[in-house]
Amino acid sequence: MSDQAGTVSRQSQTIRVCRSCETSSLRTFLDLGSTPLADRLVTQAELQSPEPTFPLNVAFCQSCGLVQITETVDPEILFADNYPYYSSFSQALLDHSKANVLDIMSRRSLTSDSLVIELASNDGYLLKNYVANGIPVLGIDPADGPAAAAEKVGVPTLNAFFTREFAQKLHDEGRRADVVHANNVLAHVADTNGFVSGIRLILKDNGVAVIEAPYLKPLIDHVEFDTIYHEHLCYFSVTALDALFRRHGLYLNEVKPLSIHGGSLRLYVEPQERVGQSVKDHLALEKAQGLDSLAYFQDFSARVAGLRTSLLKLLGDLKAQGKTIAAYGAAAKGATMINYVGIGPDLIDFVVDRNVHKQGKFMPGQKIPIRAPDALIEARPDYVLMLAWNFADEIIAQQQAYRALGGRFIVPVPEPRII
Ligand code: DWN
Numbered sequence: 001m002s003d004q005a006g007t008v009s010r011q012s013q014t015i016r017v018c019r020s021c022e023t024s025s026l027r028t029f030l031d032l033g034s035t036p037l038a039d040r041l042v043t044q045a046e047l048q049s050p051e052p053t054f055p056l057n058v059a060f061c062q063s064c065g066l067v068q069i070t071e072t073v074d075p076e077i078l079f080a081d082n083y084p085y086y087s088s089f090s091q092a093l094l095d096h097s098k099a100n101v102l103d104i105m106s107r108r109s110l111t112s113d114s115l116v117i118e119l120a121s122n123d124g125y126l127l128k129n130y131v132a133n134g135i136p137v138l139g140i141d142p143a144d145g146p147a148a149a150a151e152k153v154g155v156p157t158l159n160a161f162f163t164r165e166f167a168q169k170l171h172d173e174g175r176r177a178d179v180v181h182a183n184n185v186l187a188h189v190a191d192t193n194g195f196v197s198g199i200r201l202i203l204k205d206n207g208v209a210v211i212e213a214p215y216l217k218p219l220i221d222h223v224e225f226d227t228i229y230h231e232h233l234c235y236f237s238v239t240a241l242d243a244l245f246r247r248h249g250l251y252l253n254e255v256k257p258l259s260i261h262g263g264s265l266r267l268y269v270e271p272q273e274r275v276g277q278s279v280k281d282h283l284a285l286e287k288a289q290g291l292d293s294l295a296y297f298q299d300f301s302a303r304v305a306g307l308r309t310s311l312l313k314l315l316g317d318l319k320a321q322g323k324t325i326a327a328y329g330a331a332a333k334g335a336t337m338i339n340y341v342g343i344g345p346d347l348i349d350f351v352v353d354r355n356v357h358k359q360g361k362f363m364p365g366q367k368i369p370i371r372a373p374d375a376l377i378e379a380r381p382d383y384v385l386m387l388a389w390n391f392a393d394e395i396i397a398q399q400q401a402y403r404a405l406g407g408r409f410i411v412p413v414p415e416p417r418i419i
Helices: 075-079 091-107 144-152 164-172 192-202 216-221 238-246 277-289 300-320 332-341 375-379 389-398 400-404
Strands: 012-014 026-036 053-061 067-069 071-073 116-119 137-140 177-183 203-214 251-258 264-270 325-328 383-386 408-411
Touching: 026 300, 026 332, 053 071, 071 075, 091 177, 091 203, 091 389, 116 192, 164 192, 177 192, 192 203, 192 238, 238 251, 238 264, 238 277, 251 277, 300 325, 300 332, 325 375, 375 400, 383 389, 389 400, 389 408
Parallel strands: 116 137, 116 177, 177 203, 325 383, 383 408
Antiparallel strands: 012 071, 026 053, 053 067, 203 264, 251 264
């Protein structure tokens, strides 16, 4: 942890080898500075206290192609107490997850003798759809609040980190799954290989792991640098994923591109090798476009710096015209955006968010107050910076009253624009 003196302490470690193939082939291509933890919102009582910051550098592994940050922050600090992220605050995500479950139920004959396990099951947002169909489930999540919320909606949840050792325990107890879900967690785990080998341990031999993760290609192509923060240790290409799963007797047999979270992939991973055309096509495209080589990433840093310059100019010009600006979405990506670009209370008056666990707190680093969305009607800012741009359609649809008052939104990526 870099305290005010900038020394690095035991609460984070800098990696020396690749998180996947464990070779020393890492080449750093982006430095986002030393930043506070994106989901560690600041309370009123903490406003005067120094905030821990950690280096946020991004590297490419020239051996297996995995893109990854080089600092590992202790997961107990990132995810255990007061973790504020609850999946159920997004209707789009709830609809997306229900469609995922119904698709799996149409692909596999699941019955009351089946078992579906979700890793990082959060507040039961996905597993509750299996419960509604009488299919046994088990959630596993280390965050106290979301795990308790899951139990309230009838999703039995183990409040723990999923590790290889935890998987061995479930395996030894005979708790093996027909389906394992793991959405937006594979990128979050410090022991990437242990997590994947754990999935193999709890998966039945004829089972399938259905894993969703942000996709590296749209991140680079659409300058989605704000999705880089300490919770996200890895940024996956199909090339890197294929090598990771094969190392543990699992095969990436199908990939489905998704628009959620700025561009993700749904991965269908099985103990049997039957690689389909969708995987072959992605591997060929990534090779043709160079995602398997450092050159593809070399200009990304300059493009990110360019976005910073143009966004700061846009916001500065609006303030110079006497305009007022707020922001929407106390999102983790929003913390990276405001702290890397340098967007403080001089530019943004407040941030709004529907998540009641975030309201009344302050954004990490810039300490901008977080309020409920009603504040847009009460305070009537001229502009709203869309920090949760991945849900822009859903959010703007809710804010017709604000737009009717003449309110405008600023979407920051892939290039800052007013809509
Ligand atoms: O990997 C992760 C991604 C998937 O979700 C987690 N590590 C953390 C989290 O990242 P994030 O905070 O950037 O994700 P979201 O879901 O894009 O954040 C959206 C924010 O906007 C949430 O705080 C909820 C809020 N929201 C809202 O206030 N009104 C969202 C919607 C859809 C709304 O209508």
